[in-house]
Amino acid sequence: MASWRLAAGPGPGAPPRALPLVGLGLATVAASAAAVALAYGAPEVYQRELRLVLLGWTTVPFVVAGMIAWRRRPDSRFGPLLIGAGLITPVSTLQWSDQPLLNTVGQLCDLLLPAVWLHVFLAYPTGRVTGTRRLIVLAGYAAAIVLQVLVLVLGGFDERHLLAVASRPELAESVQNVQLLALAGLCLVGVVALVRRARAAGRAPRRRVALLVDSFGAALVMVAALLVAGAFQLPGFEILRLATFGVVGLAPVAFLLGLLDARLARSGVADMVVRLTSEPAPDLRELISGALRDGSLAVAYWLPEHGGWADADGAPVSLPGPGDDRGVTVVEQHGEPLATLLYHPSLREEPELVAAVSAAAAIALDNGRLQAELRARLQDLRGSRARLLVAAQEERRRLERDLHDGAQQRLIALSLELGLLESSLNGDADARHRLAHARHEVTVSMRELRDIARGLHPAVVSGHGLAVALESVAARTAIPLELRVDGLPRLPEPVEVAAYYVVCESLANTGKHAGARSAVVEARLAGGVLVVEVTDDGIGGADPGRGSGLRGLADRVEALDGRLRVGTAPGGGTWVRAEIPVDQKPAPWPAGPPPSRPAGPLPSSSP
Numbered sequence: 001m002a003s004w005r006l007a008a009g010p011g012p013g014a015p016p017r018a019l020p021l022v023g024l025g026l027a028t029v030a031a032s033a034a035a036v037a038l039a040y041g042a043p044e045v046y047q048r049e050l051r052l053v054l055l056g057w058t059t060v061p062f063v064v065a066g067m068i069a070w071r072r073r074p075d076s077r078f079g080p081l082l083i084g085a086g087l088i089t090p091v092s093t094l095q096w097s098d099q100p101l102l103n104t105v106g107q108l109c110d111l112l113l114p115a116v117w118l119h120v121f122l123a124y125p126t127g128r129v130t131g132t133r134r135l136i137v138l139a140g141y142a143a144a145i146v147l148q149v150l151v152l153v154l155g156g157f158d159e160r161h162l163l164a165v166a167s168r169p170e171l172a173e174s175v176q177n178v179q180l181l182a183l184a185g186l187c188l189v190g191v192v193a194l195v196r197r198a199r200a201a202g203r204a205p206r207r208r209v210a211l212l213v214d215s216f217g218a219a220l221v222m223v224a225a226l227l228v229a230g231a232f233q234l235p236g237f238e239i240l241r242l243a244t245f246g247v248v249g250l251a252p253v254a255f256l257l258g259l260l261d262a263r264l265a266r267s268g269v270a271d272m273v274v275r276l277t278s279e280p281a282p283d284l285r286e287l288i289s290g291a292l293r294d295g296s297l298a299v300a301y302w303l304p305e306h307g308g309w310a311d312a313d314g315a316p317v318s319l320p321g322p323g324d325d326r327g328v329t330v331v332e333q334h335g336e337p338l339a340t341l342l343y344h345p346s347l348r349e350e351p352e353l354v355a356a357v358s359a360a361a362a363i364a365l366d367n368g369r370l371q372a373e374l375r376a377r378l379q380d381l382r383g384s385r386a387r388l389l390v391a392a393q394e395e396r397r398r399l400e401r402d403l404h405d406g407a408q409q410r411l412i413a414l415s416l417e418l419g420l421l422e423s424s425l426n427g428d429a430d431a432r433h434r435l436a437h438a439r440h441e442v443t444v445s446m447r448e449l450r451d452i453a454r455g456l457h458p459a460v461v462s463g464h465g466l467a468v469a470l471e472s473v474a475a476r477t478a479i480p481l482e483l484r485v486d487g488l489p490r491l492p493e494p495v496e497v498a499a500y501y502v503v504c505e506s507l508a509n510t511g512k513h514a515g516a517r518s519a520v521v522e523a524r525l526a527g528g529v530l531v532v533e534v535t536d537d538g539i540g541g542a543d544p545g546r547g548s549g550l551r552g553l554a555d556r557v558e559a560l561d562g563r564l565r566v567g568t569a570p571g572g573g574t575w576v577r578a579e580i581p582v583d584q585k586p587a588p589w590p591a592g593p594p595p596s597r598p599a600g601p602l603p604s605s606s607p
Contacts, residue, residue: 028063028087038096047238055089055244057115057249061118062086068259077127080118082252083164085116094160101247105151111148114223115140117248119189121216124255140186143598147179175376177231184227187220194220215254217484222247228607269356287313291357294344302337309340331358373446411498415442466496470503470521477507477519495580498556499523499532502564505553506534506576516573517540529562530582535575540568553578 012053021487022248056327063086070079092113094106119141122133129137136352152163154172194217222244229237272291275282289297300317319340320326327348331340347354420437425431467485474481490496503521516538523532562580569575 014140015493017228028059028090032089034093038093043279050242055093055154055446057085058245059089061249061252061256062089065255068256072259074124078123078125079127081120081123081127082255085120086252088112088116098160098161100160103158104163105210107152107156107158107161108145108148111183112144112181114143114187114227117145117223118145118183118187118220121220121251122190122193124212124216125348133190136186136190136193140183140510140522143179143182143186147175151176151179153186169192171181172368180227180231183185184224184231187224187227191217191220212251212254215251219244219248222406272357272360272545288341292343292347292353294347296344298342300340300342302339304336304565327354329354329358411442411445415439418442461500462493465490466523468500469496469500473500473503474505479510479516480518481507482518484520484524491525491582494560495503495582498560498562498580499530499578502532502553502576502578503534503545505550506574508537509550510534510574512537517567525582528582530580533575535569537573540572540574550576 050412062082065370066079066082066084066086068079069082073079087190088109092106094102095110097103097106112226115137119129119137122137123129126159130394147378151172152161153165154175155164156172157169175299186255219555221238226237226244228234229240269291272287275287276291279511287299288299289295298311298317300311301311302308302317303314309319311317320328320342327343328346329343329351331338331341341354341358343354418435421435425435460472465488469490470483470485476484503523507519507521510519516536519534519536520532521532523530525531550564550566557564558579560580562578564576564578566574566576
């Protein structure tokens with residue numbers, strides 16, 4: 001069996017051992033127990049039971065979600081960040097202690113919670129913040145720590161800490177109001193950053209991703225409202241705090257539900273395997289898209305002969321560049337690229353799911369690549385036929401021009417010279433008769449030469465279009481001809497020339513073989529396709545396989561990706577129908593030798 005490897009960037013690191021996780025669990029229990037002890041040891045704590053409930057709600061879900069995320073994705077910073085956000089809450093309760101050092105630490109962390117939550121929400125899902133989001137997070141920590149130190153230096157509102165240098169409660173309150181409003185503004189800016197990132201990434205393939213991001217935004221809005229209410233001492237502050245902490249605690253719960261949804265999604269790979277083995281020709285993109293639940297998924301195949309990527313139809317495909325957030329996973333066979341999956345950015349945080357789907361579809365991807373290569377060769381063949389047709393047409397044009405400008409002009413000059421010579425022979429009747437006969441032969445030769453030139457390249461088509469050219473054909477036809485070309489616009493010259501030859505050859509067969517008394521020629525444009533029909537009332541029986549004329553017409557039409565059909569009408573007579581696309585442009589493949597690897601860096605599917 002072929003060995004398959006996913007070239008999607010570095011894989012997950014080794015999972016953390018159980019001992020650190022157990023230690024974190026014990027640390028969480030110890031911190032929570034210490035917070036409970038402090039709450040009951042400090043009688044001045046307002047609404048003790050309610051605050052302890054909020055403490056547990058904003059501690060346990062964050063730590064549990066962080067431990068699971070760290071275990072599942074050791075190389076991501078998001079798990080440790082969730083754990084830190086959970087543990088900072090009991091640390092902030094140290095301000096209830098009478099011990100000066102513990103009290104100082106607790107007060108320093110009093111407003112660190114909004115900054116940490118802002119960091120968590122903006123860092124999802126990798127745990128890293130870049131660009132504007134990094135500036136927002138740094139500003140949040142600066143406002144939470146630097147301004148809090150300044151508040152404590154000015155005395156603050158609790159004299160048990162160690163940082164008091166002066167006792168300026170009014171100034172400390174003003175600084176704290178600035179701190180609260182600054183953090184509120186940064187939270188709202190964070191909401192804007194979340195919205196912009198969501199719009200740039202596009203609609204998430206699963207509702208749970210959108211629900212998670214929505215919970216982050218709602219939590220930041222609630223935190224901003226709570227901070228503003230604290231700065232202006234608005235009524236209902238305690239109710240708003242209860243609601244805010246409740247919404248913030250929902251964020252890790254939504255994250256855990258997302259992990260469960262991802263696990264259920266991986267179980268759906270079995271359904272895809274069943275369909276791959278039971279259906280004779282499954283739609284591979286549809287199966288992978290269904291397993292990943294990503295309607296935007298695209299599959300590109302590596303075609304070594306063309307040195308590029310192609311879709312299932314063999315058309316060239318360009319992979320996303322380094323600045324594109326779209327996820328990319330390259331499936332390899334024996335160290336060489338086989339196919340690429342292009343999917344929604346949110347799926348980059350589920351490499352296990354993408355890996356399982358890719359591995360399950362590996363053999364089918366190999367078959368799909370072979371089919372894509374076959375279709376690409378067909379496109380190359382069509383393009384080659386079209387180029388040969390254009391080259392032949394250019395050669396015909398050159399020959400027609402040479403005949404017109406060379407032999408025909410010399411014959412005209414010879415006819416004029418013979419006319420002058422004839423007029424100078426007044427007394428020799430026999431010589432005059434011979435010269436007249438020679439001029440007649442020159443005239444016949446010129447007529448035949450014009451017919452040959454017209455057959456080589458219909459200049460009237462190039463100069464005036466198909467409609468005018470067909471009118472000239474109708475004027476020369478020996479049998480009565482009804483022409484229907486009203487409203488026909490100018491079309492690409494290869495299309496018009498092919499249609500012109502279809503009409504001329506069909507009418508020639510009508511006169512030579514069908515014994516027809518009349519014919520009808522119709523040319524119309526329907527949905528981007530030129531339809532040319534020639535019918536007659538002759539004996540019928542035309543067969544494109546028995547003669548070179550109709551076979552040549554079929555080759556000419558098919559070279560333009562068209563179709564030529566010939567048949568006999570029920571009441572007698574022959575009909576010829578050509579359908580030629582007017583916008584056929586075969587997609588070119590990039591020139592140059594094919595690289596052994598995909599050119600350019602590929603975005604990693606790992607966080």
